[in-house]
Amino acid sequence: MELVRSPGVYRAGGFLYTPNLLPGTRVYGEELRTEGEIEYRRFDPDRSKLAAWVQNGGRTWPFQRVQRVLYLGASHGTTVSHVSDILPRAHIYAVEKSPRAFAGLLNLAQARDNVFPILADAQLPERYRARAGDVDLIYQDLAQRNQTSILVENARACLKPHGFALLQLKTRSVTQTRSPRAVLQGATDELERDGFRVREVVDLAPFSRDHFGLALQWEA
Ligand SMILES: C[S@@+](CC[C@H](N)C(=O)[O-])C[C@H]1O[C@@H](n2cnc3c(N)ncnc32)[C@H](O)[C@@H]1O
Numbered sequence: 004m005e006l007v008r009s010p011g012v013y014r015a016g017g018f019l020y021t022p023n024l025l026p027g028t029r030v031y032g033e034e035l036r037t038e039g040e041i042e043y044r045r046f047d048p049d050r051s052k053l054a055a056w057v058q059n060g061g062r063t064w065p066f067q068r069v070q071r072v073l074y075l076g077a078s079h080g081t082t083v084s085h086v087s088d089i090l091p092r093a094h095i096y097a098v099e100k101s102p103r104a105f106a107g108l109l110n111l112a113q114a115r116d117n118v119f120p121i122l123a124d125a126q127l128p129e130r131y132r133a134r135a136g137d138v139d140l141i142y143q144d145l146a147q148r149n150q151t152s153i154l155v156e157n158a159r160a161c162l163k164p165h166g167f168a169l170l171q172l173k174t175r176s177v178t179q180t181r182s183p184r185a186v187l188q189g190a191t192d193e194l195e196r197d198g199f200r201v202r203e204v205v206d207l208a209p210f211s212r213d214h215f216g217l218a219l220q221w222e223a
Pocket of ligand 1: 051077078079098100104124144145
């Protein structure tokens with residue numbers, strides 16, 4: 004296993020892996036692989052935009068010294084489970100508004116002590132800021148028209164000064180009448196106007212078409 008992003012992401016045989024926090028257990032049917040004393044879980048860029056970020060060469064990896072993460076759009080917890088592997092000692096607050104997806108997230112959190120699920124709308128950070136505020140990192144993956152303003156509102160409410168955000172921008176959810184590149188430009192302009200510095204942008208195709216990963220630092 005070669006460590007390709009520190010902490011937590013390894014490569015072997017052309018595939019990415021994270022060290023399994025709960026050896027012997029799978030979250031969504033992924034391959035398990037043991038090397039030496041350590042069991043790893045396959046981190047699949049077709050299943051996780053965070054893996055696609057690494058696979059497509061995203062260099063910014065703002066997980067060093069992170070103690071608290073706010074994850075917006077957690078769904079059933081596929082990527083949350085890998086963040087949980089990458090940051091075994093952190094607190095990961097996972098927000099999801101769909102009760103159906105939230106049920107899967109609850110199961111994940113029962114097994115993983117570092118995951119704290121929150122059933123809430125990410126458009127209303129005041130509902131959870133007392134519990135999930137003061138975070139080092141926001142990860143956002145929700146297909147909403149106003150993705151950038153949701154991120155800015157959450158940064159204002161919950162992100163530490165100079166904290167990082169990883170935004171998985173789905174351009175088709177913003178509009179289908181402008182090109183993905185034009186939507187990206189509009190989003191980066193808005194984010195910079197509202198206090199983020201754009202550190203890196205990665206096209207997530209072919210794994211997630213019309214998606215860009217953005218690494219952002221909060222300077223407001
Ligand atoms: C693309 S899926 C997330 C996949 C997940 N991040 C992963 O990689 O495993 C988007 C999720 O965002 C949720 N979502 C959309 N709008 C939301 C909002 N305003 N607040 C909270 N969750 C939201 C949806 O219910 C859906 O589960």
